[in-house]
Each structure stands twice: as structure tokens, then as C-alpha cells.
Amino acid sequence: MLGSLLMAYGTGAVYALRFLYPAKKKVRRELFVASVEAIGPGQSLEYLLPSGAKVAVTRTVKGLVALSNTCPHLGCKVHWEGEKSRFYCPCHEGVFDPSGTPVSGPPKAENLALGRYELTEKDGQVYLVLEES
Numbered sequence: 001m002l003g004s005l006l007m008a009y010g011t012g013a014v015y016a017l018r019f020l021y022p023a024k025k026k027v028r029r030e031l032f033v034a035s036v037e038a039i040g041p042g043q044s045l046e047y048l049l050p051s052g053a054k055v056a057v058t059r060t061v062k063g064l065v066a067l068s069n070t071c072p073h074l075g076c077k078v079h080w081e082g083e084k085s086r087f088y089c090p091c092h093e094g095v096f097d098p099s100g101t102p103v104s105g106p107p108k109a110e111n112l113a114l115g116r117y118e119l120t121e122k123d124g125q126v127y128l129v130l131e132e133s
Contacts, residue, residue, distance in 0.1 A: 001030060030120060030127040033057050039126070044080035055117055055128065056087070057082055060098035066128055067100040068115035073107050078114065087114060087131065 033047050037060070044058035046069065056069040057081050067087065069078045077092035086103065087096040096107035100114035107113075118129040 024133040026131045026133050029130045029132060031130060033066075033119075033126040033128050036064075036121060036124050036126055042080065042085070043083035047129075049130070057119070057126065057128070058098070062087065062098065062124060064119050064121070065098060065100070066117035066119045067096075068117075070115075071107065071112065072112035073105075073110065 004075055024079045038057045039045055039057060041059055044056050047055045047057050049055060054069050055065065055066050060094040070090065071078050071094055074091055076089050078087045078089045081088050085089060085098055092106045094107040095103040096114050097103050098115055102108040102112055120127050120129055
């Protein structure tokens with residue numbers, strides 16, 4: 001009987017806490033990056049997020065892509081090499097394909113891809129989409 005009573009009070013406490021502290025809903029923000037024409041074929045521009053993180057917004061053969069320009073191996077800055085259609089990390093010769101997938105070097109050995117961000121286009125403008133709580 002005591003066990004049943006404790007379970008009932010415990011269940012009630014859980015629901016009371018959920019009521020008092022509801023889960024935060026995620027807010028979707030669209031941050032203006034540039035006009036579509038400002039990013040030519042094979043070109044990349046650096047975008048600074050409100051958090052201070054840097055993102056490379058790049059026009060590849062398949063379209064626009066937004067990737068973290070920080071190498072997931074040791075945190076070095078990754079550079080877009082348009083003539084070779086790849087992202088390159090000079091610290092340890094890490095190479096990533098245009099989608100951010102590791103191709104060679106330590107990132108490939110550890111299967112560490114570049115972080116990816118969602119992009120959207122509206123009326124000829126490019127926006128980076130962030131979900132925040």
C-alpha cells in the first residue's frame with residue numbers, strides 16, 4: 001500500500017513540475033546572408049552567426065550550401081578552394097567535399113564532417129535558418 005501511495009504522489013509531482021516548467025519551444029529564425037547574385041558559381045562567403053561561429057556559404061555545382069568553416073578535427077579554419085571544388089584544412093591536410101563530407105586526412109580517418117546549416121531563398125535573397133530555444 002505504501003508503494004502505491006508513493007507512486008501516486010510521484011506521478012502527481014511529475015505532472016506538477018511539467019506544468020510549472022513547460023518545455024521551451026524552438027524559435028525558427030531566418031538570418032539574411034546575401035543576395036543570390038552576390039555568391040557566384042564556385043564562390044564562397046563567410047557569414048558570422050550571432051553566437052560568433054563562422055559559416056561558409058558556398059555556391060557549388062549542386063547549389064548553395066552552408067557549412068561550418070571550423071574543422072571538426074582540431075578547430076582550425078577550413079578554406080573553400082573553388083578551383084578544386086573542395087574545403088581544405090591546412091593544419092593536417094584535411095579535405096572535405098562540397099557537401100562537407102570528409103575525403104582525406106584526419107577528418108576522414110575519424111569520420112568527422114563539417115557542420116551543416118539550413119539555407120532558404122526568398123525573392124532572390126539567401127537566408128540562413130537557425131532554430132533556437
